């Protein structure tokens with residue numbers, strides 16, 4: 001089969017790799033119907049050291065089950081399934097606590113001999129715990145929205161949930177990438193009435209407004225902080241959803257959060273430390289968030305997606321074939337595409 005490999009910064013290739021086969025009785029083989037490129041794939045795409053051997057990449061996919069091991073129940077050949085961006089047994093103590101990202105028997109895609117999602121097929125470890133069956137066919141118009149359950153929508157949802165967003169909280173979302181827009185959608189779904197989106201790409205913030213943002217702040221840094229405070233009677237918002245991962249974003253987050261409020265971060269942090277000085281202490285700010293246990297949220301979010309009450313698939317603004325994946329990376333890296341869907 002063919003799959004995407006990354007050889008270094010800016011160097012993504014499509015190559016032949018071994019067809020996946022069942023190795024453990026808990027495995028399944030899934031033929032990928034849709035995959036996509038994640039904002040977090042842009043970090044290695046921007047900075048990975050060049051290597052002679054490429055590494056597999058991609059951690060978001062849905063597809064059709066082609067084979068299952070003897071110990072896999074509830075998933076059958078022919079089922080359409082979505083995979084969260086971390087595989088897990090869904091039975092250990094961490095999984096039962098809804099923290100499948102810390103599963104004692106789980107792991108990441110595209111690492112340690114595990115297939116990546118950006119290819120034609122994937123061997124899925126812990127298939128019974130990892131995969132979620134979808135009640136539609138592989139030609140459903142809902143595939144982009146259902147694929148968003150793999151990572152981007154649950155990540156935005158996790159940000160809103162850990163921040164404590166509810167109908168009584170005001171919200172600032174920092175970042176107009178696919179995760180930030182998904183966080184807007186999640187905050188709206190949880191009942192927030194004021195959602196301030198900080199972002200400066202108009203086509204993206206327009207989608208943010210469609211998703212539920214009530215205000216858009218294009219200014220950054222101190223100006224951005226001042227603008228959010230102006231919109232909130234000088235106080236800032238109860239919750240701040242930081243969906244970027246860069247130092248200026250987390251600094252802005254602490255600047256716009258209301259005393260007693262919560263900052264949640266889901267942007268993969270590209271900084272070693274966070275503001276935690278006496279000023280933050282004296283304002284009683286909570287910092288939360290982290291990698292999203294998407295598996296914990298898929299069943300909760302699925303009914304709203306199936307019934308069209310939310311349309312998280314709108315974050316995909318370009319579709320490529322597997323051969324065009326290198327173009328897809330370029331488009332996301334130069335910000336001409338928001339999020340790229342892959343149709344192998």
Ligand SMILES: [Zn+2]
Nearest residue numbers: 090092095103
């Ligand atoms: Zn587990």
